Amino acid sequence: MLHILNKSPLEKSTLDTVLRLAKSGALLLIEDGVYAATRGSAAEPKLREAMGRVAVYALMPDLQARGVADRLIEGVATVDYEGFVDLVVEHPNCQSWL
């Protein structure tokens, strides 16, 4: 499953829930969700722990828009909008978390 997350990990606990319920597959961080993929954020250890079982992606346009593209945690892959579409196609199902 592809999990799509658009909330800041510092404002909402959605990331915790996603990581609790994401067994495998991929996590795509978009919009304010990309803050979870930045070095030094409080979410970094949780994300690193999850990277063993889930492939983590962040949407580059959203990283760039927030000025954090150069702070990406190592091992997080970036995708553009076309890559976003590819991820949706590649996975049997997806969930856009609210």
Add this chain to the structure above:
Amino acid sequence: MTPKKFMLVNRKAPYGTIYALESLEVVLITAAFEQDVSVVFVDDGVYQLKKGMQTKAIATKNFSPTYRALEDYDIDKLYVEAESLAARGLSADDLVAPVKVVDSAALAELMEQQDVVLSF
């Protein structure tokens, strides 16, 4: 047409936002189209099922009895995440409808099996 497996994931408390009620509407729509529906309650979503709601004074309809009626629409797959219940000091006895309480690992497994997952 082969029914699809739909899962609705409820993560919001009932009256602060419209999500819970909207989700319930979608549950009933999917049931009308005879799809295979599972309804899941996680995080604050478990508060949607709390017994004893009295909403008169906030001038809002108490829609929690509807969850009890879902069985009449052949929706009998209600799942509540054990961790979410525990974090709120609740147990299955506090809920308006008979549900299956499952841990996050079991819920993750169920999620993987769905054709469509909708978040509320």
